[in-house]
Amino acid sequence: MFEAVLLTVITAATPLLIAAVGELVVERSGVLNLGVEGMMIIGAVVGFAVANQTGSGTLGVLAAILAGMAMSALFAFLVLRLVTNQVASGLALTILGLGLSGMIGESFIGIPGLRLPELYIPGLSDLPFIGPVFFSHDAVVYIGFALVGLVSYVLFRTRTGLILRAVGDNHVSAHALGYSVLKVRFLAILFGGGCAGLAGAYMSLAYTPQWVENMVSGRGWIALALVVFASWLPMRIIAGAYLFGAVTVLTFHAQAQGIGIPSQFLSCLPYLATIAVLVVISANRRLTLVNTPACLGKPFVPDR
């Protein structure tokens, strides 16, 4: 029982983890992309469709990443080239993504999906308890952890990370030093889009291997909240994603046990938990102000 719960927590946390770490990079470059939900749902439907047509989960995942990047490129063109309002443009991306996914996915409703294969690591996967819990997931779970480690390393240990943070904290100075603010931000947005696409594909190829309209159901928004929760530090995203994964799974199990609380109230919990977490984190000004990218959400027009 405990083992099963732990396994589902990991699958529930993985899409949040991946989408949030992508958005973290975007926000560190000074751009707020509220379109995570829209990019995730496009990733979910494209991943499902391609995997279904080709029979290959890997191709599905790759296509979902590309689709997420394509959506984010649209957003990047608007906010970087046309200096549009980032909040409104992100919303537009979400509305478009939800509509487009509904249209693409209409013919895939009710078709049984493909599940990403679980890795088998000789020796380790056979260990009791440890084997199934840690060493027999699909590759995306491990990619998620690798992404967090990689982002953390690049952001704080490399020159690239330094430039990215400089662009996010003071775009005027970064521009004066000769760095291309728009190029750095474009690449960061693309990375965020790819992560959101991957997270979406995980929803439709591993979490619940099927296509259901609106199946992301707010996880993109929760991922955005996780970035605030993590106060823009990648490692803390793991804690946040697993906390929310645990809340989601506990509500499922509570419903299955029939503890007498209406299921709708239990389904509210992840959303209410998000609000509670945001309140606790934002009330602590020291925690947020230190790491918040100073130029977050501010447009930049280079003057030459």
Next chain:
Amino acid sequence: MRIELIKRKEHSQLMAMLSPILAVGLTLVAAAILFVLSGTDPLLGLFKFFIEPLLDVWSLQEVVVKATPLVLIACGLSVCYLSNNWNIGAEGQFVAGALCGSALPILYPEFETAATLPLMLLFGVIGGALWALIPAILKTRFNTNEILTSLMLVYVANLLLDYLVRGPWRDPDGYNFPESRMFSDAATLPGIGDGRMSIAAPITLAVVVILALVLSRTIKGFEIRVMGESPRAGAFAGFSRKGLTLFSFALAGGLAGLAGTMEVSGSLNQLLPTISPGYGFTAIIVAFLGRLNPIAILVAGFVLALSYIGGEAVQASMGVSDKIANVIQGLLLFFVLGCDTFINYRLRVVTSRSSGEKAGA
């Protein structure tokens, strides 16, 4: 060669007028491409989607029915956005208002007096406003991001509605269908004409006119615009940022709640597990297409209402998915935002020669 944006000395009045029209034009082109991609005749598609609903009295009335909540919600949102308060949870405020407004006819069905309807509308406004005040208070008190909290409350409101119509508020004589009892005549908005139109439309019109006057002629309107464009200047003028956050959220929530109650009382006549085809989100597009101006929002509301009816029309007559309406709505917002850029900026094409001249000069 590259293209640069050059900031205009002052914002272009001409582009401010042209931008929404240009955006709608570009959306039509994109819609035509969508029709081609889904394997249908683009001209016929555009005609069925955008023109035919306007030629028939019945569907014209339906456009008004759909435009009413959109305009009402967008009016409230425009005040939020003008003052830099990002309320994107109008969908939840719409539902919360509808729940509060419906409490009276569902819990006290025998209470049938002349006061029933006004009380319902009042409860609807209060319910929507209170729901909207949650993110506003969290923002002013704890500095919490209002975008995320207002959106999370949409899910909570929808789940609450789902719980009520399947649980305590389910119609006792309804054969276990997840719906509330039908409202009595005293709790139903008086209709207009032979279609589904009700006095919700003239009430909305009145709200638009009042809001337009408040925004252009009163100190409050001035305060809203100053605090949006330059909060520092506003603070020196003695305007309270927190006060305005609470005010704009309460107003937007109140209007969304009113829209929700009027939708339930005027069109649906009962509560269902879903009472809105995304009005609260589409209203965001309406607000931007209307450039946050109540009168222009009225026009924008009709354009987006048309997209709902058009979506149903192409599905019924051409077999194109009605989801095409959502895609067209999303594209429209993109084009609106993109075109608005040219109000404050103009394009300059920089060739390598002209940038060389600049360096030489």
